[in-house]
Amino acid sequence: xxxxxxxxxxxxxxxxxxxxxxxxxxxxxxxxxxxxxxxxxxxxxxxxxxxxxxxxxxxxxxxxxxxxxxxxxxxxxxxxxxxxxxxxxxxxxxxxxxxxxxxxxxxxxxxxxxxxxxxxxxxxxxxxxxxxxxxxxxxxxxxxxxxxxxxxxxxxxxxxxxxxxxxxxxxxxxxxxxxxxxxxxxxxxxxxxxxxxxxxxxxxxxxxxxxxxxxxxxxxxxxxxxxxxxxxxxxxxxxxxxxxxxxxxxxxxxxxxxxxxxxxxxxxxxxxxxxxxxxxxxxxxxxxxxxxxxxxxxxxxxxxxxxxxxxxxxxxxxxxxxxxxxxxxxxxxxxxxxxxxxxxxxxxxxxxxxxxxxxxxxxxxxxxxxxxxxxxxxxxxxxxxxxxxxxxxxxxxxxxxxxxxxxxxxxxxxxxxxxxxxxxxxxxxxxxxxxxxxxxxxxxxxxxxxxxxxxxxxxxxxxxxxxxxxxxxxxxxxxxxxxxxxxxxxxxxxxxxxxxxxxxxxxxxxxxxxxxxxxxxxxxxxxxxxxxxxxxxxxxxxxxxxxxxxxxxxxxxxxxxxxxxxxxxxxxxxxxxxxxxxxxxxxxxxxxxxxxxxxxxxxxxxxxxxxxxxxxxxxxxxxxxxxxxxxxxxxxxxxxxxxxxxxxxxxxxxxxxxxxxxxxxxxxxxxxxxxxxxxxxxxx
Numbered sequence: 043x044x045x046x047x048x049x050x051x052x053x054x055x056x057x058x059x060x061x062x063x064x065x066x067x068x069x070x071x072x073x074x075x076x077x078x079x080x081x082x083x084x085x086x087x088x089x090x091x092x093x094x095x096x097x098x099x100x101x102x103x104x105x106x107x108x109x110x111x112x113x114x115x116x117x118x119x120x121x122x123x124x125x126x127x128x129x130x131x132x133x134x135x136x137x138x139x140x141x142x143x144x145x146x147x148x149x150x151x152x153x154x155x156x157x158x159x160x161x162x163x164x165x166x167x168x169x170x171x172x173x174x175x176x177x178x179x180x181x182x183x184x185x186x187x188x189x190x191x192x193x194x195x196x197x198x199x200x201x202x203x204x205x206x207x208x209x210x211x212x213x214x215x216x217x218x219x220x221x222x223x224x225x226x227x228x229x230x231x232x233x234x235x236x237x238x239x240x241x242x243x244x245x246x247x248x249x250x251x252x253x254x255x256x257x258x259x260x261x262x263x264x265x266x267x268x269x270x271x272x273x274x275x276x277x278x279x280x281x282x283x284x285x286x287x288x289x290x291x292x293x294x295x296x297x298x299x300x301x302x303x304x305x306x307x308x309x310x311x312x313x314x315x316x317x318x319x320x321x322x323x324x325x326x327x328x329x330x331x332x333x334x335x336x337x338x339x340x341x342x343x344x345x346x347x348x349x350x351x352x353x354x355x356x357x358x359x360x361x362x363x364x365x366x367x368x369x370x371x372x373x374x375x376x377x378x379x380x381x382x383x384x385x386x387x388x389x390x391x392x393x394x395x396x397x398x399x400x401x402x403x404x405x406x407x408x409x410x411x412x413x414x415x416x417x418x419x420x421x422x423x424x425x426x427x428x429x430x431x432x433x434x435x436x437x438x439x440x441x442x443x444x445x446x447x448x449x450x451x452x453x454x455x456x457x458x459x460x461x462x463x464x465x466x467x468x469x470x471x472x473x474x475x476x477x478x479x480x481x482x483x484x485x486x487x488x489x490x491x492x493x494x495x496x497x498x499x500x501x502x503x504x505x506x507x508x509x510x511x512x513x514x515x516x517x518x519x520x521x522x523x524x525x526x527x528x529x530x531x532x533x534x535x536x537x538x539x540x541x542x543x544x545x546x547x548x549x550x551x552x553x554x555x556x557x558x559x560x561x562x563x564x565x566x567x568x569x570x571x572x573x574x575x576x577x578x579x580x581x582x583x584x585x586x587x588x589x590x591x592x593x594x595x596x597x598x599x600x601x602x603x604x605x606x607x608x609x610x611x612x613x614x615x616x617x618x619x620x621x622x623x624x625x626x627x628x629x630x631x632x633x634x635x636x637x638x639x640x641x642x643x644x645x646x647x648x649x650x651x652x653x654x655x656x657x658x659x660x661x662x663x664x665x666x667x668x669x670x671x672x673x674x675x676x677x678x679x680x681x682x683x684x685x686x687x688x689x690x691x692x693x694x695x696x697x698x699x700x701x702x703x704x705x706x707x708x709x710x711x712x713x714x715x716x717x718x719x720x721x722x723x724x725x726x
Contacts, residue, residue: 464585549608574645689714
């Protein structure tokens with residue numbers, strides 16, 4: 043697999059190879075992207091016609107990178123007379139300082155060329171190539187190269203300028219250099235990404251929170267956000283490293299909405315740098331004990347974009363919370379339904395769960411009262427449009443068979459839901475975790491109604507509905523011969539009997555009968571599901587199992603964090619600790635940054651976690667995973683005006699100390715300690 047380098051600042055991100063080059067590629071989607079459009083598709087550096095080779099890459103920060111390069115291919119003998127340093131940063135725009143160093147004892151002449159191209163591809167067009175329907179023009183200036191794309195009202199531009207003279211042509215800039223002995227030459231290349239509005243105005247320039255930002259401004263904002271988070275002191279280096287990396291990634295993934303004027307959490311790079319209902323809610327739940335002030339913008343925007351009509355194209359229904367919001371060309375011209383798209387059956391109950399959990403932590407009753415109407419609408423959706431068959435369960439089936447998602451649960455790939463023998467059920471489908479989320483939402487909605495909305499009758503009804511759902515679910519989904527809950531019910535009410543990680547979400551929601559929780563814990567930590575690195579999405583003896591299949595055998599850190607939370611809820615603290623240990627140890631092999639997913643191979647087989655080839659990294663709910671694991675280890679639970687602290691730290695992990703945990707109680711400290719006689723995770 044080709045190794046890529048990412049830098050990002052929320053709205054803008056750049057993906058290149060390890061030389062810093064960008065080339066159009068289906069296999070490796072490199073480029074400069076902003077708001078779902080690729081503004082640079084070619085950015086290729088040569089010296090005297092030769093490609094460069096990377097000696098080292100400094101990518102310690104999310105928004106700034108340096109590449110140390112020499113011409114030619116690497117050999118066992120290197121005596122380069124010239125080297126090149128590319129120092130780049132993003133912040134709305136993209137800047138690259140290009141430095142050429144002459145290491146010889148005599149004057150040298152060089153021809154430095156930067157090939158430049160802009161295809162203005164929509165992210166969906168990169169995945170599914172098709173001809174552009176608009177028109178691209180190129181304008182060559184004395185020190186500037188401008189690419190412009192127009193398709194009716196969709197208008198984008200890429201403007202490349204240089205601080206030093208060069209020969210600008212339609213496909214790049216050439217610099218003819220004479221550099222004295224042991225001297226150097228430098229230029230600054232600046233790339234502006236322009237998004238034009240309906241009146242021809244540059245949208246980026248009038249964003250409420252500012253368009254282009256300097257590296258210093260980005261760094262200051264990130265440092266300020268990290269400084270607000272609790273301080274971690276621990277003996278476990280993998281935990282310390284993952285915590286630091288997660289906070290940095292979470293700050294980098296915040297982006298500014300074009301139309302809403304607030305900073306939101308993007309789901310992940312490179313494919314999901316936008317608002318996702320499910321991802322944003324789960325990430326918010328993970329980070330709530332650490333950065334609670336990031337939650338209100340997300341909850342408020344999701345409420346503001348809540349469905350209010352029947353729209354088959356967008357899978358929209360009254361009360362439904364969105365799945366995905368896009369800004370690109372295909373969404374603008376309704377070639378994709380993502381403006382926004384509502385094809386998720388779980389985001390709506392999860393919205394209620396998040397609002398209640400947020401109030402439990404912060405005591406922000408004003409937000410709960412402000413969002414009473416959308417929360418009631420979400421609860422109504424569960425029993426109306428969500429219950430397609432009138433059976434008391436949440437089902438899904440897309441209204442848009444052309445471009446809508448087939449699977450509208452978190453395992454949303456085409457084969458993510460299957461029987462044990464590998465067959466795929468028909469539609470509609472009612473997956474088990476959806477029922478758990480609905481159960482939890484009803485109980486939490488009842489609390490909000492009773493305490494904040496002054497409606498005890500509504501609260502009583504929601505509690506009665508929740509109790510009936512739990513009873514019904516434990517009757518219809520339980521597979522007594524297998525000792526676990528079915529993954530789903532098919533349209534005929536027949537259980538879809540695959541053994542999957544979804545049963546861990548049931549523990550988190552609380553819908554599992556106490557007498558059955560032990561069996562669920564045994565399966566989750568048993569050899570069929572637990573690889574040693576985490577819980578697989580699908581057990582290794584099931585028909586569709588594939589250790590590198592997207593939802594059919596890989597290990598998803600976010601999934602495991604919810605499973606650990608659920609195990610702890612039912613008192614299985616040791617089992618939860620095993621999952622924490624596994625993921626934290628795995629994080630060491632990813633330099634502290636847990637990816638979207640990694641392979642489900644046995645730990646004894648690989649000795650290290652194997653990368654999934656197209657995993658997003660960083661990804662928000664993976665970045666949030668170490669934070670939720672830390673909450674599980676310390677047993678943090680809000681109770682009225684107090685924070686309950688009940689630590690259970692696995693043997694050998696040592697001291698775990700979290701200072702200044704924010705909440706309605708002010709700020710408190712938590713300390714946990716394990717027995718020291720065993721080794722800590724990762725051998726530290």
